[in-house]
Amino acid sequence: MIEVDTTTALLLYMGLFLFLYLGAWAISHLKNRNKETLPPLYLLTTCEYCHFQYLGKNGTQISRCPQCSSLNKKP
Ligand SMILES: [Zn+2]
Structure with a gap:
């Protein structure tokens, strides 16, 4: 029979728990890495x-400047 003291058993238990936890996190991270996100609702316009x-709102070709009220075309 293999003799294991309390400290070694506790370290083995914590190491196994940490290995399984990080493995589950790595799998979920790799699965969700390539998912497309929604387009932004607003874009920074000059x-x-x-x-x-x-x-300016995304999806419109022309927006109005709030400072000088001129119309700007999206690039
Ligand atoms: Zn302006």
Whole structure:
């Protein structure tokens, strides 16, 4: 019979628990790594005339600058 003292048994138990926990985390991380995310609702837009930066709605081609009220075309 193999004799194992309490400290060794506790270390083996903790090592096995840590190995299984990190293995489960690595598997879930690798599965979710390549998933596509939703497109952003707002994009940072710079006004062509006054160079003011604001958040314009994504999906529209023309947005209005809140500072000078001019229309800007998305790049
Ligand atoms: Zn502007």
